[in-house]
Amino acid sequence: MQHAAKSQPEVAMRNPIQCNQCSMQSICVPAGLVSSDVELLDKSSREPHVYNKRAMVYSPDQPMHSLFAIKSGSVKCYTIDSEGKQQITSFHLAGDIIGMESIAKGAAVTYCEALETSMLCEIKLSRLFAQNFNGVDKNLLQLLSKRIGQRNVHYLNVVNTTAEQRVASFLIAMGDHLHEHGFSRQEFRLPMTRTDIANYLGLAVETVSRIFTSFKNQGLIATQQSILTIKNLQALQKIAA
Numbered sequence: 001m002q003h004a005a006k007s008q009p010e011v012a013m014r015n016p017i018q019c020n021q022c023s024m025q026s027i028c029v030p031a032g033l034v035s036s037d038v039e040l041l042d043k044s045s046r047e048p049h050v051y052n053k054r055a056m057v058y059s060p061d062q063p064m065h066s067l068f069a070i071k072s073g074s075v076k077c078y079t080i081d082s083e084g085k086q087q088i089t090s091f092h093l094a095g096d097i098i099g100m101e102s103i104a105k106g107a108a109v110t111y112c113e114a115l116e117t118s119m120l121c122e123i124k125l126s127r128l129f130a131q132n133f134n135g136v137d138k139n140l141l142q143l144l145s146k147r148i149g150q151r152n153v154h155y156l157n158v159v160n161t162t163a164e165q166r167v168a169s170f171l172i173a174m175g176d177h178l179h180e181h182g183f184s185r186q187e188f189r190l191p192m193t194r195t196d197i198a199n200y201l202g203l204a205v206e207t208v209s210r211i212f213t214s215f216k217n218q219g220l221i222a223t224q225q226s227i228l229t230i231k232n233l234q235a236l237q238k239i240a241a
Helices: 035-044 125-130 136-160 163-180 194-201 205-217 233-240
Strands: 046-051 056-058 066-072 074-080 086-093 111-114 118-124 187-189 221-224 227-230
Touching: 074 118, 086 163, 086 194, 118 125, 136 163, 163 187, 163 194, 163 205, 163 227, 163 233, 194 205, 205 221
Parallel strands: none
Antiparallel strands: 046 118, 056 111, 066 118, 074 086, 074 111, 187 227, 221 227
């Protein structure tokens, strides 16, 4: 029976950066606030945390009235069925907001585990909304809409595409996400294991490993430890189409 990873202590931040100093503020829920509002937000609504690798950010039914902006690092969200099997529902990287699926229930509905040492900024919703900042509602709705669209695309891919298409689409999506937040689209670190990728894509680990080897032999990608380089993006996009 497979159990959730044991939570490790959260690491204390000695010198937490302020919102107006944060490179990720443009993707955060309060994006678009005037500078004076950002200063107010620092004092009342946000709280930075650093989590060690494999530390649990939250788990099902844990009371939760906050969102988390990932400033650095990455996490995976997953459920565990009655037989103890883990099913990964999403990966999230720097620039993502997590915890939105918990708003209606007021409690977490999945496990969320750090894939590496990660810095997350907790955004306390009650304090945020109490201050009536302009643009917060609109930004939150946009984030929810985008997340629903991403989930729909993923589920359709799992049902309707081949194993090669799924892996190619996954690598392209990783690159696109990082490029959106100012990082390289064609060279990046994959923080998740092949086992996690296989779980997320609904494939066997052996299948994912075989496809990675095939893509490398075709000159589409190169790997060095956890660093992946997309050498032929056009060809990869053709496979994913």
